[in-house]
Amino acid sequence: xxxxxxxxxxxxxxxxxxxxxxxxxxxxxxxxxxxxxxxxxxxxxxxxxxxxxxxxxxxxxxxxxxxxxxxxxxxxxxxxxxxxxxxxxxxxxxxxxxxxxxxxxxxxxxxxxxxxxxxxxxxxxxxxxxxxxxxxxxxxxxxxxxxxxxxxxxxxxxxxxxxxxxxxxxxxxxxxxxxxxxxxxxxxxxxxxxxxxxxxxxxxxxxxxxxxxxxxxxxxxxxxxxxxxxxxxxxxxxxxxxxxxxxxxxxxxxxxxxxxxxxxxxxxxxxxxxxxxxxxxxxxxxxxxxxxxxxxxxxx
Amino acid sequence: xxxxxxxxxxxxxxxxxxxxxxxxxxxxxxxxxxxxxxxxxxxxxxxxxxxxxxxxxxxxxxxxxxxxxxxxxxxxxxxxxxxxxxxxxxxxxxxxxxxxxxxxxxxxxxxxxxxxxxxxxxxxxxxxxxxxxxxxxxxxxxxxxxxxxxxxxxxxxxxxxxxxxxxxxxxxxxxxxxxxxxxxxxxxxxxxxxxxxxxxxxxxxxxxxxxxxxxxxxxxxxxxxxxxxxxxxxxxxxxxxxxxxxxxxxxxxxxxxxxxxxxxxxxxxxxxxxxxxxxxxxxxxxxxxxxxxxxxxxxxxxxxxxxxxxxxxxxxxxxxxxxxxxxxxxxxxxxxxxxxxxxxxxxxxxxxxxxxxxxxxxxxxxxxxxxxxxxxxxxxxxxxxxxxxxxxxxxxxxxxxxxxxxxxxxxxxxxxxxxxxxxxxxxxxxxxxxxxxxxxxx
Numbered sequence: 001x002x003x004x005x006x007x008x009x010x011x012x013x014x015x016x017x018x019x020x021x022x023x024x025x026x027x028x029x030x031x032x033x034x035x036x037x038x039x040x041x042x043x044x045x046x047x048x049x050x051x052x053x054x055x056x057x058x059x060x061x062x063x064x065x066x067x068x069x070x071x072x073x074x075x076x077x078x079x080x081x082x083x084x085x086x087x088x089x090x091x092x093x094x095x096x097x098x099x100x101x102x103x104x105x106x107x108x109x110x111x112x113x114x115x116x117x118x119x120x121x122x123x124x125x126x127x128x129x130x131x132x133x134x135x136x137x138x139x140x141x142x143x144x145x146x147x148x149x150x151x152x153x154x155x156x157x158x159x160x161x162x163x164x165x166x167x168x169x170x171x172x173x174x175x176x177x178x179x180x181x182x183x184x185x186x187x188x189x190x191x192x193x194x195x196x197x198x199x200x201x202x203x204x205x206x207x208x209x210x211x212x213x214x215x216x217x218x219x220x221x222x223x224x225x226x227x228x229x230x231x232x233x234x235x236x237x238x239x240x241x242x243x244x245x246x247x248x249x250x251x252x253x254x255x256x257x258x259x260x261x262x263x264x265x266x267x268x269x270x271x272x273x274x275x276x277x278x279x280x281x282x283x284x285x286x287x288x289x290x291x292x293x294x295x296x297x298x299x300x
Numbered sequence: 301x302x303x304x305x306x307x308x309x310x311x312x313x314x315x316x317x318x319x320x321x322x323x324x325x326x327x328x329x330x331x332x333x334x335x336x337x338x339x340x341x342x343x344x345x346x347x348x349x350x351x352x353x354x355x356x357x358x359x360x361x362x363x364x365x366x367x368x369x370x371x372x373x374x375x376x377x378x379x380x381x382x383x384x385x386x387x388x389x390x391x392x393x394x395x396x397x398x399x400x401x402x403x404x405x406x407x408x409x410x411x412x413x414x415x416x417x418x419x420x421x422x423x424x425x426x427x428x429x430x431x432x433x434x435x436x437x438x439x440x441x442x443x444x445x446x447x448x449x450x451x452x453x454x455x456x457x458x459x460x461x462x463x464x465x466x467x468x469x470x471x472x473x474x475x476x477x478x479x480x481x482x483x484x485x486x487x488x489x490x491x492x493x494x495x496x497x498x499x500x501x502x503x504x505x506x507x508x509x510x511x512x513x514x515x516x517x518x519x520x521x522x523x524x525x526x527x528x529x530x531x532x533x534x535x536x537x538x539x540x541x542x543x544x545x546x547x548x549x550x551x552x553x554x555x556x557x558x559x560x561x562x563x564x565x566x567x568x569x570x571x572x573x574x575x576x577x578x579x580x581x582x583x584x585x586x587x588x589x590x591x592x593x594x595x596x597x598x599x600x601x602x603x604x605x606x607x608x609x610x611x612x613x614x615x616x617x618x619x620x621x622x623x624x625x626x627x628x629x630x631x632x633x634x635x636x637x638x639x640x641x642x643x644x645x646x647x648x649x650x651x652x653x654x655x656x657x658x659x660x661x662x663x664x665x666x667x668x669x670x671x672x673x674x675x676x677x678x679x680x681x682x683x684x685x686x687x688x689x690x691x692x693x694x695x696x697x698x699x700x701x702x703x704x705x706x707x708x709x710x711x712x713x714x715x716x717x718x719x720x721x722x723x724x725x726x727x728x729x730x731x732x733x734x735x736x737x738x739x740x741x742x
Contacts, residue, residue, distance in 0.1 A: 083550055
């Protein structure tokens with residue numbers, strides 16, 4: 001049984017096709033990244049998964065069954081556009097959200113209090129939402145999505161607008177949830193952040209899936225053909241070299257993309273001849289590079 | 301069902317708890333009483349400052365006669381007026397429709413000077429004094445003016461009441477003088493001028509003041525009108541607030557748009573009912589305090605049918621309009637846009653208020669019938685008809701049935717607009733776009 005399964009899903013708004021023939025499956029207990037640039041169709045896809053909108057065609061199954069609202073009690077959703085009732089007290093608000101997710105008042109209250117303690121906002125529970133700082137409101141929002149201990153957690157751009165401290169706090173909570181065997185899906189256009197967390201990914205562009213699979217597989221497809229070099233001396237070797245496909249100079253180090261079929265050892269010898277090498281490392285390409293390449297290829 | 305209840309409950313609690321709710325509930329009745337009575341009081345200038353009147357008369361006798369008539373209040377203010385004096389002014393001054401008492405409206409203090417010089421120089425001098433605010437009114441009762449029965453009144457007083465009373469009192473003096481010239485004696489003149497008194501009774505034979513009864517039907521209609529507008533607009537603002545604060549999507553992850561709309565309308569509606577119930581209780585309180593005779597009077601003014609149909613038409617009217625307000629709220633992106641759009645929804649309500657006057661004037665016209673059947677105007681107009689006249693029961697039933705049908709259609713349309721609109725941000729939709737939303741399957 002998959003936690004969620006999309007089969008040939010399509011959604012159009014007027015003549016604009018937001019999601020086009022999209023299919024993917026998520027295994028229980030993993031972290032899934034739905035990646036893509038702004039306007040790729042991530043939010044449209046997520047909205048269909050949790051029943052805010054319905055697909056024009058295709059099928060969505062949640063917990064192995066065709067979509068039904070009852071399944072939402074086991075789903076937690078953090079939308080990209082965060083929002084709370086500004087005039088409500090934090091605790092009242094959390095209890096209300098818990099109740100809507102099917103919790104009894106008493107247990108919703110207890111869980112809200114526990115979470116507030118964990119996220120260090122328990123002294124603000126009796127304050128109105130509008131009196132809280134942005135970061136604290138974000139925490140309240142997270143608690144709202146997690147309060148009912150959902151099996152499947154969907155977060156749209158979860159790290160957006162978080163300072164490093166809170167981002168780390170959230171990352172730890174997400175890893176903790178993963179350890180508990182819950183399924184996580186999040187969407188982002190900041191791939192560097194997701195790379196550290198995801199087990200598998202789906203890259204979408206213009207509503208279509210362009211690349212998907214486990215992170216390891218995806219990266220393996222693109223092989224280790226990147227080299228990071230730290231050196232002192234002449235950097236001429238980078239220019240007009242048939243071994244170098246392209247490079248990025250970061251000042252104290254340079255990242256080189258090898259030309260297809262080029263031997264990294266040959267490059268090492270070449271660099272060592274001309275300058276002092278302090279570091280020479282073969283690397284996997286970053287998701288961002290893969291993405292740019294795939295999208296670039298598709299657009300061309 | 302549970303979700304609708306939870307949403308309604310939140311909406312209700314959050315609104316009833318606010319200070320604004322408490323203040324409007326407590327103060328609006330006083331404000332309304334004030335709105336009716338203060339202008340009346342101001343117009344009649346009860347206990348206002350003394351006014352200086354100059355009478356320009358052909359001779360002193362005439363002048364004294366006018367002075368006596370104008371200053372007769374001053375005497376009666378100090379000592380109880382004689383019966384004759386009182387009844388004299390009664391019917392004539394009864395023109396003012398806000399006067400609910402049987403007494404002649406109080407005239408305020410006046411001091412009257414008599415002059416016999418009608419020359420242009422004196423006129424100029426008097427006008428100068430008036431500009432300096434030393435004189436409030438000059439009555440040009442010259443011999444020519446009296447002969448032509450056309451008297452010029454120069455006045456600084458803008459209150460209609462004051463000027464009207466002066467005019468009617470002058471008329472009384474003139475009539476008395478004319479009758480005197482015809483050779484009648486004082487007793488005869490008084491007998492001629494003494495107007496008949498009238499006692500107004502309604503069909504049940506109750507001696508309730510018809511004015512009170514009129515207000516008794518007008519005030520509930522007014523409350524209905526105000527409440528539907530206030531709470532309809534509250535629904536609209538609540539929807540706009542959810543859109544602008546972006547909580548909509550959080551909510552939609554757990555509830556359907558239909559549940560959200562229904563919960564919102566029910567919750568806000570319950571707040572409105574609470575407020576109206578509080579007002580009814582407050583209007584009942586003085587009746588309990590005023591002893592046993594008051595409730596009987598109140599029953600005459602506010603008959604049981606009015607009290608019975610008020611909640612019916614309030615709930616139905618609110619249901620109809622709040623759906624429309626909710627749909628408009630879903631269409632717009634900001635408070636400002638909402639302000640512009642809500643006037644469209646209010647139009648039929650305002651039209652109903654305008655039509656109400658015509659309906660009370662001619663209750664049996666076909667306009668009255670159709671306007672009280674058409675769902676957009678019927679909540680207000682059928683209720684106002686029930687409050688002012690006896691409407692055939694089949695008409696009431698038909699009106700309610702049509703209204704419920706209208707509500708059903710409106711809920712269907714509003715829910716569809718709402719469903720799409722709440723997730724739309726950006727530009728305001730055009731009419732064709734809204735039509736498309738209504739046709740969307742989902």
